[in-house]
Amino acid sequence: MTDKLKDAKIVFVVGGPGSGKGTQCEKIVAKYGYTHLSSGDLLRAEVASGSERGKQLQAIMQKGELVPLDTVLDMIKEAMIAKADVSKGYLIDGYPREVKQGEEFEKKIGAPALLLYVDAKAETMVKRLVKRGETSGRADDNEETIKKRLDLYYKATEPVIAYYEKRSIVRKINSELPVDEVFAIVEKAIDELK
Ligand SMILES: Nc1ncnc2c1ncn2[C@@H]1O[C@H](COP(=O)(O)OP(=O)(O)O)[C@@H](O)[C@H]1O
Ligand SMILES: Nc1ncnc2c1ncn2[C@H]1C[C@H](O)[C@@H](COP(=O)(O)OP(=O)(O)O)O1
Numbered sequence: 001m002t003d004k005l006k007d008a009k010i011v012f013v014v015g016g017p018g019s020g021k022g023t024q025c026e027k028i029v030a031k032y033g034y035t036h037l038s039s040g041d042l043l044r045a046e047v048a049s050g051s052e053r054g055k056q057l058q059a060i061m062q063k064g065e066l067v068p069l070d071t072v073l074d075m076i077k078e079a080m081i082a083k084a085d086v087s088k089g090y091l092i093d094g095y096p097r098e099v100k101q102g103e104e105f106e107k108k109i110g111a112p113a114l115l116l117y118v119d120a121k122a123e124t125m126v127k128r129l130v131k132r133g134e135t136s137g138r139a140d141d142n143e144e145t146i147k148k149r150l151d152l153y154y155k156a157t158e159p160v161i162a163y164y165e166k167r168s169i170v171r172k173i174n175s176e177l178p179v180d181e182v183f184a185i186v187e188k189a190i191d192e193l194k
């Protein structure tokens with residue numbers, strides 16, 4: 001474990017593609033001043049840099065698949081350390097995508113205090129992503145890739161929730177509601193942490 005992060009307050013934000021993780025994280029940042037680290041955003045920044053590694057990542061993400069665990073974990077850890085002196089807490093958005101990612105995170109960084117499970121129906125997620133795709137410019141917001149991302153979510157990521165439920169740190173958030181009503185539920189979960 002990294003010494004600098006040993007007392008860090010860590011919140012995992014887990015949910016399907018388009019469930020509303022990023023939307024809620026933005027609101028948490030505004031109210032609580034947490035550091036928001038989206039694994040997808042970190043990866044897209046690497047792609048945008050035009051590096052050789054970025055090119056390889058882009059090919060994987062375009063197919064809706066998961067990039068290698070070490071790549072994403074190293075990026076998250078680096079970004080966490082960069083904020084360690086000022087951070088009030090960390091929102092780890094889009095990670096863990098599979099149980100193994102959670103285990104490795106805990107070995108290399110630390111344990112989460114809370115897992116926000118942002119829950120929406122598949123039908124809702126598809127609708128939101130198709131809409132987001134009109135403006136996002138994201139290579140993976142198209143119907144074919146959306147379907148693959150959803151399948152992978154149910155297969156690989158849902159087991160993550162069951163894994164942490166055993167530790168009683170999961171709070172399920174109904175993300176079918178309007179954004180502010182969703183946030184009211186999120187606030188309660190965060191307030192309990194203090
Ligand atoms: N509670 C909500 N009600 C309606 N639309 C929402 C809600 N939450 C998010 N959205 C919309 O759904 C899309 C996906 O949200 P986003 O936060 O990017 O999801 P994720 O980060 O989980 O992929 C966005 O266009 C967002 O505006
Ligand atoms: N923890 C992780 N492990 C492996 N690949 C990841 C990852 N987080 C993101 N990716 C890759 C694969 C995803 O299809 C792509 C986009 O991720 P994202 O921005 O978190 O999507 P979304 O918020 O819509 O679920 O980036």
Ligand SMILES: [Mg+2]
Pocket residue numbers: 021022038040094
């Ligand atoms: Mg997101």
